[in-house]
């Protein structure tokens with residue numbers, strides 16, 4: 001399973017990338033706002049840091065404008081993935097950009113029907129949003145399972161990029177279902193290392209070690 005980091009925070013990406021945890025990055029307009037950086041500048045910095053795909057999102061609503069914006073973003077670096085929304089115009093933009101050899105991430109996917117259309121339109125990645133479905137009391141993980149089944153039934157090459165990940169459990173469940181990629185905030189990826197029994201065990205070992213009066217090295 002590939003790990004993408006869902007942030008435009010360069011320092012946070014660097015920390016995870018140095019550990020070999022980063023296979024790619026996803027950004028969106030809200031994350032650019034949160035970073036408080038110029039989109040071209042921060043995206044270039046991320047692309048220079050990370051070898052894998054870096055998603056940069058268009059903001060236009062009409063296909064022709066999305067295509068224009070997408071091509072502009074793609075000039076930032078070779079590893080740019082153009083992110084388009086799952087609308088009819090977004091699918092048109094996906095088909096054109098994909099035909100021209102660009103990687104395309106179709107985002108804001110909330111149904112299996114939408115995911116099927118994205119695959120037909122040549123998407124490199126489909127981004128089903130787990131957390132936002134859970135927010136409205138639907139099961140985001142059911143959507144990942146449905147898309148996995150449909151893509152496998154027909155051999156679609158579009159990669160399932162499980163997005164809007166809010167918890168460690170989301171990561172594990174998406175991995176069990178067979179999502180190709182997860183994109184998660186740095187805090188979620190780092191909290192995967194935590195376990196209460198690890199903390200408890202470590203405290204016990206340290207306390208016992210202190211009693212030995214020994215030193216290593």
Ligand code: E4P
Pocket residue numbers: 006026027028107127129131132163164165183
């Ligand atoms: C995916 O590419 C999106 O940037 C992201 O996962 C959205 O997550 P959110 O629902 O937590 O904003």
